[in-house]
Amino acid sequence: MNRYTKRTFVLEVVMIAVAVVFAFPVYVLVNLALRKPSDTSSPIRPTVSPTLHNFSQAWQQGxxxxxxxxxxxxxxxxxxxxxxxxxxxxxxxxxxxxxxxxxxxxxxxxxxxxxxxxxxxxxxxxxxxxxxxxxxxxxxxxxxxxxxxxxxxxxxxxxxxxxxxxxxxxxxxxxxxxxxxxxxxxxxxxxxxxxxxxxxxxxxxxxxxxxxxxxxxxxxxxxxxxxxxxxxxxxxxxxxxxxxxxxxxxxxxxxxxxxxxxxxxxxxxxxxx
Known part of the structure; x- marks a missing residue:
């Protein structure tokens, strides 16, 4: 049986950190896509009132x-x-x-x-x-x-x-x-x-x-x-x-x-x- 060692813990932390780094741009992408144009707050802040209007407008306009x-x-x-x-x-x-x-x-x-x-x-x-x-x-x-x-x-x-x-x-x-x-x-x-x-x-x-x-x-x-x-x-x-x-x-x-x-x-x- 493999024991949970300090090395295993360090590897898990590193993998979680790498996952967060790769997931962060995706979060910003989805967050801004669901945000109203009038909301000019930080892209990192979660969108309070998400909307799908951007998708329909982008589909028609573009x-x-x-x-x-x-x-x-x-x-x-x-x-x-x-x-x-x-x-x-x-x-x-x-x-x-x-x-x-x-x-x-x-x-x-x-x-x-x-x-x-x-x-x-x-x-x-x-x-x-x-x-x-x-x-x-x-x-x-x-x-x-x-x-x-x-x-x-x-x-x-x-x-x-x-x-x-x-x-x-x-x-x-x-x-x-x-x-x-x-x-x-x-x-x-x-x-x-x-x-x-x-x-x-x-x-x-x-x-x-x-x-x-x-x-x-x-x-x-x-x-x-x-x-x-x-x-x-x-x-x-x-x-x-x-x-x-x-x-x-x-x-x-x-x-x-x-x-x-x-x-x-x-x-x-x-x-x-």
Whole structure:
């Protein structure tokens, strides 16, 4: 039986202190989102008369409904394409021993080294020439290319740690490379797939610069751009801003709570792999 020692007490105090540090900004966010605009007291002071008027006003004034739909479509489409392309590309790169495999892998890894800001102008010109400026599909195309190198890197590292016994058994039974990947390999990639899904979804959902660049001048906008519209040069309604921030957090939080067990198992399996 483990005894409650002084070290255990110190660790508990440290963990509680860290939890308080991380929870404090969330408290301020919720506190100000529920506060009336006329209340100008300290953000730390608890709101005496909470109201939901800020949420309805932010929804109507900022056009958050359309922005929310755009963000969901862009994030879902981009992540699905990235996972499909990266997993299919990583399989031959991880299993092949030919010289072209290593060279192709290093070429893909250049996408991790070179910052995408260097190609902002040519990418913008390409999207303009394709007639996709102002369309949500321009962002889907952008994110699908931007996130593939990192996701492929994750898949290749995980695949190289997987034994080939199941694939060899499938090939003996007459399964080709495509069937072996679909029915044998890809189900074993669930841990890294969940990890890649979470990382890519958060990056796409929170991105501000790219939607501002490619959707500028159109009626389409994403949640970060819509929230930025509440910040004026001279006047900023912080109650509406924090209410809009909470609205933007709800979809991501709902997905996390729905997939909480799979996400935790995915991270744990990824670390073990």
């Amino acid at each position: 056009g958050l409904g359309g922005a929310l739909i755009n963000s969901v479509v862009i994030t879902a489409a981009s992540v699905l394409i990235v996972l499909a392309v990266s997993s299919l590309a990583a399989y031959p790169l991880a299993r092949s021993t030919a010289h072209w495999s290593r060279g192709t892998f290093l070429l893909i890894m250049l996408g991790l080294i070179l910052p995408f800001q260097l190609a902002s102008l040519p990418l913008y010109q390409t999207v303009r020439d394709l007639g996709l400026l102002g369309s949500v599909w321009s962002l889907v195309l952008f994110y699908s290319g931007l996130q593939v190198p990192f996701t492929t890197f994750l898949y290749v590292g995980f695949l190289r740690a997987l034994p080939r016994d199941f694939e060899d058994a499938a090939s003996i039974d007459g399964a080709g490379p495509v069937e072996a990947f679909r029915y044998i390999v890809f189900p074993m990639l669930k841990p890294i797939t969940v990890t890649a899904l979470v990382l890519n979804a958060v990056n796409v959902w929170n991105d501000f610069f790219t939607p501002l660049l490619y959707l500028s001048g159109s009626t389409h906008q994403t949640m970060p751009v819509a929230i930025a519209g509440f910040v004026g040069q001279y006047v900023s309604d912080w109650n509406l801003i924090f209410a809009a921030l909470l609205i933007s957090i709800i979809p991501v939080l709902a997905v996390y709570l729905a997939l909480q067990r799979s996400i935790i198992n995915g991270f744990a399996g990824g670390l073990k792999g």
